[in-house]
Structures are given as structure tokens and as C-alpha cells.
Amino acid sequence: xxxxxxxxxxxxxxxxxxxxxxxxxxxxxxxxxxxxxxxxxxxxxxxxxxxxxxxxxxxxxxxxxxxxxxxxxxxxxxxxxxxxxxxxxxxxxxxxxxxxxxxxxxxxxxxxxxxxxxxxxxxxxxxxxxxxxxxxxxxxxxxxxxxxxxxxxxxxxxxxxxxxxxxxxxxxxxxxxxxxxxxxxxxxxxxxxxxxxxxxxxxxxxxxxxxxxxxxxxxxxxxxxxxxxxxxxxxxxxxxxxxxxxxxxxxxxxxxxxxxxxxxxxxxxxxxxxxxxxxxxxxxxxxxxxxxxxxxxxxxxxxxxxxxxxxxxxxxxxxxxxxxxxxxxxxxxxxxxxxxxxxxxxxxxxxxxxxxxxxxxxxxxxxxxxxxxxxxxxxxxxxxxxxxxxxxxxxxxxxxxxxxx
Numbered sequence: 001x002x003x004x005x006x007x008x009x010x011x012x013x014x015x016x017x018x019x020x021x022x023x024x025x026x027x028x029x030x031x032x033x034x035x036x037x038x039x040x041x042x043x044x045x046x047x048x049x050x051x052x053x054x055x056x057x058x059x060x061x062x063x064x065x066x067x068x069x070x071x072x073x074x075x076x077x078x079x080x081x082x083x084x085x086x087x088x089x090x091x092x093x094x095x096x097x098x099x100x101x102x103x104x105x106x107x108x109x110x111x112x113x114x115x116x117x118x119x120x121x122x123x124x125x126x127x128x129x130x131x132x133x134x135x136x137x138x139x140x141x142x143x144x145x146x147x148x149x150x151x152x153x154x155x156x157x158x159x160x161x162x163x164x165x166x167x168x169x170x171x172x173x174x175x176x177x178x179x180x181x182x183x184x185x186x187x188x189x190x191x192x193x194x195x196x197x198x199x200x201x202x203x204x205x206x207x208x209x210x211x212x213x214x215x216x217x218x219x220x221x222x223x224x225x226x227x228x229x230x231x232x233x234x235x236x237x238x239x240x241x242x243x244x245x246x247x248x249x250x251x252x253x254x255x256x257x258x259x260x261x262x263x264x265x266x267x268x269x270x271x272x273x274x275x276x277x278x279x280x281x282x283x284x285x286x287x288x289x290x291x292x293x294x295x296x297x298x299x300x301x302x303x304x305x306x307x308x309x310x311x312x313x314x315x316x317x318x319x320x321x322x323x324x325x326x327x328x329x330x331x332x333x334x335x336x337x338x339x340x341x342x343x344x345x346x347x348x349x350x351x352x353x354x355x356x357x358x359x360x361x362x363x364x365x366x367x368x369x370x371x372x373x374x375x376x377x378x379x380x381x382x383x384x385x386x387x388x389x390x391x392x393x394x395x396x397x398x399x400x401x402x403x404x405x
Contacts (some may be wrong), residue, residue, distance in 0.1 A: 016133060019090075020088065022064045024123070032063075035062055046058050064080065065081040072104070072105060074104035074109070078123045087131045088135075089133065090173075091123060096338045124169065135170060136164060140175070145157075147182040158182055161183070161186045161191070165189050175194050176230070178282070179226070180193040192372065195230075197234060197237060200353055201237070203333055208331065213238050214239070219275070219276050223280050224244075225246060248264075266299060275303045276304045277307055279307050282311070304330055305330055309337070317343060329349060
């Protein structure tokens with residue numbers, strides 16, 4: 001078996017069902033990567049294995065054809081264009097891809113998260129219970145920030161999960177949920193919350209080869225108390241100190257759907273001369289994140305690297321350009337699991353973290369009904385990555401010393 005085949009390959013188990021991947025509008029690029037990985041792995045497995053495999057185990061593509069046409073009024077329907085009876089289906093959705101549009105009364109309208117979610121329900125209705133199992137791969141949870149209610153608010157994320165289960169979904173696969181405890185809304189169904197920490201660190205090292213990820217040079221910071229578990233995972237993996245900002249909010253007012261932040265208070269050890277990794281699940285407008293980075297600079301931080309799973313950048317990129325120019329930020333890393341504007345991809349401060357291969361691993365393992373535990377715990381892989389990086393830094397230092405001599 002070659003290194004190209006995933007570790008969970010060489011399966012003795014027959015897949016749960018024939019694999020099918022439905023790539024909803026706006027996910028085609030990521031879905032194509034996932035599909036190619038699985039196609040190549042399975043063909044390579046068959047070339048090296050004389051065991052018995054079910055019909056359709058290896059295909060030229062696992063993507064299922066579907067359409068979601070719209071009427072001029074804006075109403076829509078979903079059509080599955082091939083049989084899915086007995087399939088193990090994975091539906092990939094990016095509810096935040098505003099680059100997908102449709103015409104309503106002759107006007108080009110960008111699809112909102114509500115529109116994407118409605119199309120997901122249409123697809124589930126078109127499947128009509130014929131699939132053997134349905135998993136929704138929703139990297140960024142629709143309504144994930146509305147995970148708890150205060151007074152007379154709606155509890156949208158929990159309602160969404162319950163609604164998907166009612167539509168026949170067996171399991172949800174998501175990345176870096178804003179609050180993973182929302183899974184309590186569907187206690188009898190699968191909910192896998194996956195951390196992209198290994199892919200983040202790998203991309204950070206590739207984009208900044210001379211970065212030192214040790215206790216003497218690096219600190220991990222959470223921008224608020226809600227993200228502490230995420231930051232703890234990063235700090236533990238790196239073996240570095242941890243800090244946190246406490247957000248003082250004005251709970252008497254609501255601005256743009258949230259209580260405005262009055263101030264950020266830092267809790268942690270000295271940052272003087274140290275580099276900082278700020279860890280969060282998302283950047284929305286970026287106002288809060290840039291305020292945190294500015295305060296870190298005032299506290300004596302050197303270079304600042306922001307690692308967030310999802311970059312929405314709802315208020316544009318100009319503020320980030322300015323912060324890069326004045327040295328407030330060095331790099332911002334976000335995954336490719338949601339739409340990224342071409343302007344964002346062109347920025348020198350932006351690093352795109354590819355999750356295609358890892359998502360393919362997850363789908364392939366789940367389809368074979370084997371444990372994904374080893375994939376969810378990347379500790380050994382992170383240790384090996386850091387060891388290779390430390391060795392590369394040492395070799396580079398030795399080379400420079402010889403050249404200087």
C-alpha cells in the first residue's frame with residue numbers, strides 16, 4: 001500500500017452503501033477536490049487488493065447530478081437527476097456563498113444563507129427517503145451564532161438541526177462549530193464537530209517557514225472567553241502559554257444584531273517581544289478581531305497571526321489592508337470550506353487553508369463505517385509536523401552559520 005492511500009484504507013469492511021456526493025451550488029470547487037481524492041484512492045486500492053468490493057466501489061466520479069431551478073417569482077424546486085436508492089449520501093453545503101445568484105422578476109439576486117438552507121431541504125425532499133443514509137457536510141453551521149436564546153429570541157441553530165433530522169438526515173459533519181454544545185438539540189443523531197488545527201498549523205509553517213512555535217517565542221490568545229476551548233487546543237498542541245480577552249458588552253443595546261463591545265480586557269502573562277497566534281472560529285466584519293490585534297500590539301506583541309476557520313469579511317478588506325500596512329497583523333489564515341472572494345485570495349496577508357483532502361478522508365472513512373476518531377485527534381501528526389519544522393529551522397541555522405564563517 002502506497003502513502004497516497006489513506007491510513008484507514010485497506011478496509012476489511014464493505015462500505016455502508018454506494019457512495020454519492022451531492023455538491024450544492026457554491027461548493028463545486030471543494031467537492032471536485034474531495035471527489036478526485038476518493039476516486040484516486042479507491043482505484044489505487046483496487047489495483048493493489050484482490051479482495052471483494054461492491055459494485056460501484058470505484059467510479060470515475062461520485063458526484064450525484066441534481067438541479068435546483070427557479071421560477072421567475074423566486075420560488076424553486078430540487079431535482080435529483082439519477083437514482084440514489086440505497087446510496088450512502090453526503091450533501092455538501094456552503095450556506096454563506098453569496099456569489100451564487102438567481103433571477104427573481106428579472107433581477108439578479110445573491111443567495112442568502114436562508115436560500116441555501118431552503119435548497120438543502122428541497123434536496124432532502126427530492127431524495128424522498130430512498131437513500132440508505134444521509135450525512136450533511138456543513139462546514140460552517142447555518143445560524144451557528146444563534147446557538148442560545150435570551151428572552152424572546154429564536155433558537156435558530158437548534159431548530160435547524162432538528163428540522164434536518166425530521167427531513168431524514170442521519171448525521172451532521174461540521175468544522176469548528178461556534179458552540180458545539182448545540183448538538184444537544186439532536187442527542188440521538190450524529191454530530192461531528194471537526195477541528196482544522198493540524199491543517200492550520202501546516203499552512204502557517206508553509207507560509208512562514210522561519211516561524212518559531214515554542215514557548216519562548218509564541219503565545220496563543222483567545223479573543224473572548226467563548227473561544228477558550230479552541231485556544232486551549234492550540235496552546236496545548238504547541239506547548240506554549242495561553243492568554244484571553246474578556247469582552248465587556250453593552251447589553252442594553254443591539255447594533256447589527258449583536259450587543260456592541262465596549263472594551264477588550266487582556267488576561268495573561270507578558271507579551272513583550274513575543275509572536276502571537278489569535279485563534280477564533282470566524283471573522284465576520286473583523287471589527288472585534290482588529291481591535292484585539294491592536295491591543296496586542298500595544299501590549300508589546302511582535303508579529304500577530306490570526307487563525308480562523310471561516311473568513312466572512314462582511315465589511316470589506318480595506319481595514320485589513322491598513323492593518324497589514326501598519327504592522328498590526330502579519331497573516332490571516334482561513335479555510336477553503338466557504339466562499340472566498342477573489343480579492344481576498346489576492347491579498348498578501350491572506351493564507352488559504354485547504355481542507356479538501358481532510359474532508360475526503362472523513363467522508364471515505366464514514367462511508368466504510370469505520371471510526372473517525374484517529375482523524376479527529378491529530379496530536380501525533382502535529383507532534384511530527386513540529387518536529388520536522390524544528391529540524392528544518394536547525395538545518396537552516398547551521399547553513400547560515402557555515403556561510404557566515
